[in-house]
Amino acid sequence: MxxxxxxxxxxxxxxxxxxxxxxxxxxxxxxxxxxxxxxxxxxxxxxxxxxxxxxxxxxxxxxxxxxxxxxxxxxxxxxxxxxxxxxxxxxxxxxxxxxxxxxxxxxxxxxxxxxxxxxxxxxxxxxxxxxxxxxxxxxxxxxxxxxDRERRRIEMSEALANTDALTGLLNRRGWDAIVADAQERLESFGDAVAVAIVDLDGLKQVNDTLGHAAGDDLIVRAARTLREAGTTACHVARYGGDEFTILANGVVPSQAATFFETFDAALESAGIAASCGFAAAEPGLASLADCLSTADRMMYQRKHGAR
Structure with a gap:
């Protein structure tokens, strides 16, 4: 080992x-x-x-x-x-x-x-x-x-090689690997990290009215917009069909709202309707699993509020 x-x-x-x-x-x-x-x-x-x-x-x-x-x-x-x-x-x-x-x-x-x-x-x-x-x-x-530098370099290279065929973003397996790495750094060193969940609005309607090719095009545009809105300290993944996740290193709780507003603004500028929830991890108080649950609840509250 x-x-x-x-x-x-x-x-x-x-x-x-x-x-x-x-x-x-x-x-x-x-x-x-x-x-x-x-x-x-x-x-x-x-x-x-x-x-x-x-x-x-x-x-x-x-x-x-x-x-x-x-x-x-x-x-x-x-x-x-x-x-x-x-x-x-x-x-x-x-x-x-x-x-x-x-x-x-x-x-x-x-x-x-x-x-x-x-x-x-x-x-x-x-x-x-x-x-x-x-x-x-x-x-x-x-x-x-x-x-850890060399160990993490190898592990991250392997994680980043797990990509979604449609968007080129991290897939679920790659996402799980970078989350595990971030959780380890959080617990041991107190490294700051935050996460967000982004869910596209109206993908089913696009698929039903314009066809799946149009739906795929929407997913690809959303993926490109999220990737370009992030910094080098961000990892963006396609978590599910119309759901994306973002892991941002170096973001503390007091900065999370402002940081993730950048992604909301980028999607809006691109004409893509989506709902976003976020949370920042805290050693001993909020694990990344906790943060993903919090972000998911916020995302659904915003989605239902928008309706």
């Missing part, structure tokens, strides 16, 4: 936060991801304050202050001038954190711990240990991304 870097990073992260929870005075520990102005907790050992999938504004976080040069260990957040003005100081009494770097040498996220009460005088945190563990996670992440 080939090495799986994503799985290895997940296991390492979970072991680190569990160890720190058991051997330090802080109750909650997390390996988080910082992306598009948000901090997302991906691997959490929770007791009181943190939970997997929780999102906070990066600029309003303790970790942002730490990454900008403030103390790595905050014994009493309400008495520390670098942290006391943050809204989170009302419920975070003590904090510790070190950044984690990715394979490009940029900040990936943070290894951090918190608890509601300040640390007492006799409670200690080993900063050297925390720094060492964050450095080890950075090294693990670099190796994980490197190991």
């Amino acid at each position: 080939p090495l799986n870097g994503a799985q290895a990073f997940s296991e390492s992260s979970e072991r680190v936060v569990a160890y720190l929870n058991a051997h330090t005075p802080l109750a909650d520990w997390s390996v988080s991801r910082v992306v598009h102005g948000e901090q997302v907790h991906v691997h959490v050992h929770q007791e009181q304050l943190l939970s997997t999938g929780a999102r906070i504004d990066w600029n309003e976080s303790f970790c942002s202050r730490m990454a900008s040069g403030a103390a790595h260990v905050v014994r009493d957040s309400r008495a520390d001038p670098d942290y006391s003005d943050l809204g989170a100081s009302e419920y975070v009494g003590a904090y510790a954190g070190y950044t984690i770097s990715d394979d490009r040498g940029e900040m990936f996220g943070v290894l951090c711990g918190v608890r509601p009460e300040p640390l007492s005088d006799d409670e200690q945190l080993d900063e050297q240990l925390l720094n060492l563990l964050s450095d080890l996670l950075s090294t693990q992440l670099e190796l994980a991304r490197g190991i």
Whole structure:
């Protein structure tokens, strides 16, 4: 079986936060991801304050202050001038954190711990240990991304080779493969990803009145329009007879509505009536399977609303 870097990073992260929870005075520990102005907790050992999938504004976080040069260990957040003005100081009494770097040498996220009460005088945190563990996670992440790069290249090439004969888009088998890859990256690294379902309106009427050749032409035009409306980070598939799916990497929940409006506008400009539903995945809260169900419900609500 080939090495799986994503799985290895997940296991390492979970072991680190569990160890720190058991051997330090802080109750909650997390390996988080910082992306598009948000901090997302991906691997959490929770007791009181943190939970997997929780999102906070990066600029309003303790970790942002730490990454900008403030103390790595905050014994009493309400008495520390670098942290006391943050809204989170009302419920975070003590904090510790070190950044984690990715394979490009940029900040990936943070290894951090918190608890509601300040640390007492006799409670200690080993900063050297925390720094060492964050450095080890950075090294693990670099190796994980490197190991997975070739594995993913092969798997994605195989997935992208599964195409629909009529449209040239991904078929159902190819779609399932890229969704599985995105789910793995979501769970391990907190990579942002969103999905949409697009259903053509009136295809049956076109087939019944103008013939199946006209219906096929409508499907081909819709496929071309969706493909051209997407970015290089998008994958478009023909999911069923008149249904298409879109997977968009790098799209967080706050961006999803605006991002998928581009596809609605492109279809409208092409004179193609369709209904679209979308959702963005969140580690620990909404899997891609959940998102597809949410997108499907939204699509049908819009379709019935239009009628």
